[in-house]
Amino acid sequence: MPTDSLPLSLKPSIDSAIQQTSTDNKERIISFCKIKKDIIPTDIVSGDHKSAVIQDCNNSQKVGDFHTHPYIEQALGTTPSEQDYYANLNESKIYKVKQVSCIATQQSKYIHCFEPKKIPNQQKINQYSTNDDKFFIENLYKDFKHGWYDKNTFKRVTPKIEEILDDGFGKSKDMIKSSNDIAQIKNSCKNVGGFNANDKKYKDVLIKVCYRNMLS
Numbered sequence: 001m002p003t004d005s006l007p008l009s010l011k012p013s014i015d016s017a018i019q020q021t022s023t024d025n026k027e028r029i030i031s032f033c034k035i036k037k038d039i040i041p042t043d044i045v046s047g048d049h050k051s052a053v054i055q056d057c058n059n060s061q062k063v064g065d066f067h068t069h070p071y072i073e074q075a076l077g078t079t080p081s082e083q084d085y086y087a088n089l090n091e092s093k094i095y096k097v098k099q100v101s102c103i104a105t106q107q108s109k110y111i112h113c114f115e116p117k118k119i120p121n122q123q124k125i126n127q128y129s130t131n132d133d134k135f136f137i138e139n140l141y142k143d144f145k146h147g148w149y150d151k152n153t154f155k156r157v158t159p160k161i162e163e164i165l166d167d168g169f170g171k172s173k174d175m176i177k178s179s180n181d182i183a184q185i186k187n188s189c190k191n192v193g194g195f196n197a198n199d200k201k202y203k204d205v206l207i208k209v210c211y212r213n214m215l216s
Contacts, residue, residue, distance in 0.1 A: 001100055001115050001147050006154040010066070013041040014104070014111070017068050018151075022106035025049055025070035032064040032100070033057035041066075050075075054087060062091065064100035064115075069170065071105045077170025078103045078112035079195050082136055085144065086128045089120045102149075108167040110148040110159055112196070117145055133187075137194030141203050146196060161209050168192040177214050185214045 010032065017028035029052035031042040042055045052067050067084075069075055080088075080103060088101045092115075102113040124143070127135070148159050148167075159167070166173065169192055176188050189210035197203030 001113065001145060002149075002156065004156055006102070006111065006113070006149050006156075007039040008154055009039055010041050011154060013044060014066050014102075017044050017066065018104055018106050020044065020046070021068040021070055025072055027052040027068050027070065029054060029065060029067040031055040031057055031062055032066070033060040034063045035060045039063065051083065054091065061097065062095050062099070063097055064102065064113075065091075066102040066104075066111075069103055069105050071107045071171050073171050073175040075170065076172055076192065077105050077167050078108050078110070079168040079170075079192050080112075080114060082128070082131045082133075085114075085136070085140065085195075086125070088114070088144075089116055089125050089128055092116050092119055093122070093125060104151060105167075105170055107170065109151065109163055110157065110167055111151055111154075112146065112148055112167065114144050114146045116143055133191060137190055137203075140195060141197045141199050145198050161206060162213070164196055165192060165206065165210050165213065168196050173214075182215070186211065189214060 013030050017030055020028050026049055027047040028044050030044055033040045045055055054065055088099050092099045098115045100113050100115045102111050104111045148157055150157050189207050193206035193210055194203050197206055
């Protein structure tokens, strides 16, 4: 995970992918390829409203990827999905490099990136194939770390909790909050909090703040 900033060589492609998604609400995806000391993006590939297929780097080493999420009520913002985490682990094992996976929407303030804390074995990958929300919430913070980057400067930042939650929910926040469905709100907060946390303490804080804001 870059400690200071994302490579600016990726910015034109990432900006273009975000703009393309804003026109049709279909995901776009780019792979990050390491050639000598440079990180080079692949061409932008279009997916559908829910997913996009990760590309390989041909003869160079894949070190990460970026994809967009559409800014619609039916989708979370920069919160990774179960499939996003599973794909990251699988690619990390295949390429023997901890993959840095990043997500943004046209309305998100930040680019949200995550990577595994270590190269997984097959048993770990199999565990993450369950699509069990409870398992993910209880284990993600043990296996992944997160970073947020300014969309304009690509420099790493430390967002406020409310900003992480706003970006994490995206446009779905207003719909979930206005539903007045306590069970749905609590479950959504557990997912967004648990899916965006570096450690258990921070996960619990994210969920607590989310409850307070969504139920107020």
